[in-house]
Amino acid sequence: MEANANHLPNGEAAAAAVLDSPTNPMVTPLLTDLYQYTMAYAYWKGGKHNDRAVFDLYFRRNPFGGEYTIFAGLEECIKFIANFKMNEGEISFIRQSLSGSCEDGFFDYLRELDCSEVEAYAIPEGSVVFPKVPLMRIEGPVAVVQLLETPLLNLVNFASLVATNAARHRFVAGKSKMLLEFGLRRAQGPDGAITASKYCYIGGFDATSNVAAGRLFGIPLRGTHSHAFVSSFMSPDEIIEKSLKSADGSTICEDFVSLVQTWLNKIKAVQWSKSSNGDTNHSELTAFTSYALAFPDNFLALVDTYDVMRSGIPNFCAVALALNDLGYKAGGIRLDSGDLAYLSSEARKFFQSIEKEFCIPGFGKTNITASNDLNEETLDALNKQGHEVDSYGIGTYLVTCYSQAALGCVFKLVEINGEPRIKLSEDVSKVSIPCKKRSYRLYGKEGYPLVDIMTRENEPIPKVGERILCRHPFNESKRAFVVPQKVDDLLKCYWPGTSGKPRVELPSLNETRERCINQLEQMRPDHMRRLNPTPYKVSVSAKLYDFIHFLWLNEAPVGELQ
Numbered sequence: 001m002e003a004n005a006n007h008l009p010n011g012e013a014a015a016a017a018v019l020d021s022p023t024n025p026m027v028t029p030l031l032t033d034l035y036q037y038t039m040a041y042a043y044w045k046g047g048k049h050n051d052r053a054v055f056d057l058y059f060r061r062n063p064f065g066g067e068y069t070i071f072a073g074l075e076e077c078i079k080f081i082a083n084f085k086m087n088e089g090e091i092s093f094i095r096q097s098l099s100g101s102c103e104d105g106f107f108d109y110l111r112e113l114d115c116s117e118v119e120a121y122a123i124p125e126g127s128v129v130f131p132k133v134p135l136m137r138i139e140g141p142v143a144v145v146q147l148l149e150t151p152l153l154n155l156v157n158f159a160s161l162v163a164t165n166a167a168r169h170r171f172v173a174g175k176s177k178m179l180l181e182f183g184l185r186r187a188q189g190p191d192g193a194i195t196a197s198k199y200c201y202i203g204g205f206d207a208t209s210n211v212a213a214g215r216l217f218g219i220p221l222r223g224t225h226s227h228a229f230v231s232s233f234m235s236p237d238e239i240i241e242k243s244l245k246s247a248d249g250s251t252i253c254e255d256f257v258s259l260v261q262t263w264l265n266k267i268k269a270v271q272w273s274k275s276s277n278g279d280t281n282h283s284e285l286t287a288f289t290s291y292a293l294a295f296p297d298n299f300l301a302l303v304d305t306y307d308v309m310r311s312g313i314p315n316f317c318a319v320a321l322a323l324n325d326l327g328y329k330a331g332g333i334r335l336d337s338g339d340l341a342y343l344s345s346e347a348r349k350f351f352q353s354i355e356k357e358f359c360i361p362g363f364g365k366t367n368i369t370a371s372n373d374l375n376e377e378t379l380d381a382l383n384k385q386g387h388e389v390d391s392y393g394i395g396t397y398l399v400t401c402y403s404q405a406a407l408g409c410v411f412k413l414v415e416i417n418g419e420p421r422i423k424l425s426e427d428v429s430k431v432s433i434p435c436k437k438r439s440y441r442l443y444g445k446e447g448y449p450l451v452d453i454m455t456r457e458n459e460p461i462p463k464v465g466e467r468i469l470c471r472h473p474f475n476e477s478k479r480a481f482v483v484p485q486k487v488d489d490l491l492k493c494y495w496p497g498t499s500g501k502p503r504v505e506l507p508s509l510n511e512t513r514e515r516c517i518n519q520l521e522q523m524r525p526d527h528m529r530r531l532n533p534t535p536y537k538v539s540v541s542a543k544l545y546d547f548i549h550f551l552w553l554n555e556a557p558v559g560e561l562q
């Protein structure tokens, strides 16, 4: 991004200097909707551009039929705000794009524009969040905050959706499984892919195959090999360099290819399936041997190119046992087609019988990775059937968020110059909650979060052990008293503008991932289950409830029946 922290006035330069630009250089002040600039001009023309506005960024419904969402994308938003500055090229493009009647003074105004007077409050990234509760509250001169609307929504919507998708996959897979994100080839373009890799990691994946994401964010990289590698080999003669040093470097096996063949013969002698003539595919064996010669300490084999049980598994075992003679431990197999429950179970039995037959401790536990169009449903089906998969490689359904295209976060004005504002709608779920607010998470006796409550800015903070009335924001009859055992103040100050408030540092990616995993573990199980989960309660204080309904009546015109 061309924005330069040195252009920021006074104290803000120091604050901005420590924050890099957003990851994607396309995230500039032009990455917004045209109407933000036309409105900015109209605000400026009317002398209203510096009116102090407060906007809430929130979503209305949890995705994927669930009752929770992971908030993600905050770090990129704050980096965007910190570096918000237009260069001459951008200003001249806006000049060309707006009407010729726009006055020059507006472009001088844009030249000076930055976010030094903007304050950004947010729930920490990686938190479990719920509908209607502001994920971010942005305050500042109305024109500039308006320009931020679209990029902030863009940075939060997909990030939160895909992090939630990842968390849901983790929930079904279980804690002990290794989850690998394999979506780069199927993602919606380069940004879709990089974004998915980053936020799937936050949502609980362990690693990605996406090398660029590994470099950008330090996410662990993992991978196996493809069918092309296996089918590119024709015959054992292709292997010219056959020698392999033992793991401790003390000996050299001059003909690793023959050692593999010897092991295959031994396996055949004791294991062989009656339904086969005993021959495995030679080109596959060559491919596996070749891969082992290249990566003896991390030998992985994709075993489904020809026939998993009659060829892939015995071939893998022959190479793995040859490696074992030289002190290496094989990395494992990948299954990429067929019935993954059945094949993983059969493969496990085969490994266990090899362990027993040849006295190779631990061989029965050889890692089994599964891939092939996996999603929440297939993981759930595998669990129900029983399987022996240790790791999952998941691409298309995960990164494209196949079962829900967008989260639907919105950015709504809730106050201007100290005056609360409301957006009405025929659809009650779309009525905005007015006022500059504070939000809290209240925890119950068992340590679970019980309810989120929004209050007006100047109301007293809910206190541990003190009873507080929590009201549904729109449904009069839904209300409950809560005596919280713990209270979390949800909104933290990430960009203080000129308020003089301390700025919360952005955590590392791993800290954000840990926050996400810990918060998910703290949730009451009935909110988390896949089928008919219990909705988590989101409420407002009695004062805010009364005010919403006062403002609603005030703003809604009274109809006349004829």
Ligand SMILES: Nc1ncnc2c1ncn2[C@@H]1O[C@H](COP(=O)(O)OP(=O)(O)OP(=O)(O)O)[C@@H](O)[C@H]1O
Residues within 6 Å of the ligand: 336, 337, 338, 339, 340, 341, 342, 371, 372, 373, 374, 375, 378, 381, 382, 385
């Ligand atoms: N035991 C299982 N229970 C439920 N779904 C499974 C199970 N095993 C695999 N699947 C899923 O079933 C689908 C099988 O895909 P598909 O019908 O395309 O066949 P395939 O195994 O890829 O075969 P081919 O290689 O011939 O295309 C995949 O989405 C996979 O994740």
Ligand SMILES: O=P(O)(O)OC[C@H]1O[C@H](OP(=O)(O)OP(=O)(O)O)[C@H](O)[C@@H]1O
Residues within 6 Å of the ligand: 182, 183, 185, 186, 336, 371, 372, 373, 374, 393, 394, 395, 396, 397
């Ligand atoms: O299935 P996904 O969840 O998207 O995971 C990634 C897939 O990408 C690779 O093969 P690719 O799909 O390119 O080819 P294939 O389907 O013929 O194996 C890999 O073998 C997986 O199947």
Ligand SMILES: O=C(O)c1cccnc1
Residues within 6 Å of the ligand: 182, 183, 209, 222, 223, 224, 225, 226, 334, 371, 393, 395
């Ligand atoms: O490393 C793998 O096995 C891999 C990577 C991307 C897509 N499919 C598989």
Ligand SMILES: [Mg+2]
Residues within 6 Å of the ligand: 372, 373
């Ligand atoms: Mg595929």
